[in-house]
Amino acid sequence: MAVAAHQRQDQEERGSGLDQLKDELASYLSAQAQEWIGKAGDKVADLTDQLSDTVEGGGLSRILAGESPVKALVSAKAKSVKDKVIGKVKEAFTGGGGGGHTKVTNIVETLDVGLPVRTVYDHWTQIEDFSSFTKGVRSVSQSDETASDWKVKVGPSARSWHATVQEQVPDDRIVWTSDGSKGSTRGAVSFHELAPNLTRIVLVVEYYPSGLFEKTGNLWRAQGRRLRLDLKHFGRHVTLAGDAEVEGWRGEIRDGEVVRSHEEGLEDDDTENEYEEDEEADEERGDEEGSQEDEYDEYEDEYEDVAR
Template sequence: MNQRSDPPTGDSPTEKLLDGLHNLISAAGERTASILNDRIGTVANRLTDYAGAGDGAGKTAAATGAQKLKEGGSPVNAALNAGLAGGREQLHRTFGRDHQDHQKKHRTTRVTDIIESIDVGVPVRVAYDQWTQFEDFPSFMKKVEGVEQESDERLTWQAKVFWSRRKWDSTILEQVPDERIVWRSHGDKGSVDGTVSFHEVTPDLTRILVVLEYHPRGLLERTGNLWRAQGRRVRLELKRFVRHVMTETLLRPDQVQGWRGEIRNSQVVQDDDAARRQERAEAECADASAPDQSADNPSQ
């Protein structure tokens, strides 16, 4: 049979609280006093054990139990709260930063995949060249408010999210003329990584495929993510791009000076001037190697 341990005596706050409870017990009936005294003795032992542990968990548990007693809670609830507080403290001490990093990683690894495609009635080169004019985006896209191209491979974006504004930086990892653009981005309230590729359906019809990984972080971003608002926004912006190409670019295709350089591993391996010189040289070589039609036709 377990023996009941008498509550500790002394000058500590916990002991003073327990002494006060003993005084109340003495005024109660004999049976009630016996039951409560058993419980209080158990609580006292537990709080003493917690405090005697000497580590953060024990001190936290003892302080929590004493506070619950002071607030008028029952001895059983005081012991329960002490145990929970000590357990949380011990968990934190056991796992430390690794536990926090795991929780943080779990919170920030929620990714929304967005895949959209749209057709535009122009050759691949025209569609690609217009897309590379990033600083023109705010003129025809609703949510994009500003684009600043710091270098061939680095850009800063500003867009509107509901009634707030968000800013992020993007780095182009790979860019191949008339084929694809791959980028990664970083922002305090979220980021978008992705790829846009251009596919010839017919000589005058291009399919644009956009694949995005959206990483929401801010409250508005996470809320919009629940509604799948980002996917709808991408579809609308693609439609605005097509409308701009078909109403503006198509009328003046030669005036669209796209960036014809090439980027690999975030490094410019061929700039725009070098790429255009190469294109001219290849065109001249093709013209020179073409058969002379006038020599085959004496009537000309």
């Protein structure tokens, strides 16, 4: 009897423990189910928000056209990423979005040519011939003394520019500005006599790029390399031409206006040449007179010696 009572007590205790375990397992499963339902709800809400953004961003037209909502969502997300990347690139090139200012490319090049200043300068004024010996200049059309239209090639891209001469002094300097759809420039070229038959060309250009492609070119200094190579081509062209006569434009420009015409410049050159020739003649005459005076002095000295 005692043994039977003891066995019944053990069975009741095991049953009570099993019931407790079942209750705890049920509570755990219930909690997990609630967590899973919550996460699933968040996923659905997030997906709903994304679909709403897709509709607001133009995805509705694609959905109405028969495109699946998932595909429309993926397309919208891809466009968003693309826009963000382009935005970052633009921000990098505009200095962090501070007003959209771009960094200026400063280009400075020099070249020595074994010819007189006037010869080198006169060749430079023949800008419509540049396309015949450079690789970057495709064509130049000069409408008047101050304005010209250029078609140039930098890398794989062709560009057009309208240039205006702001200042031009024969055998000394030319200053210009240019505007195009992809950028603008301010530049100056000056000519310096190092010796009677040696001229130094100094070329300074400020380049202001406009547009993403041009700003990428600005990063790699493509414009500077192109300008440097074409300057060398000019030097080679002038050297091969040698002392062959070329009639350069001899007028003068100040503040974008012609203040001395080509014909007036030629007349001034002729007057200056005549003046220089007269000076040389006077020097020669002075040398001859000095020589005659020296001979007279020598003769006078000899006469005095004989008289004594």
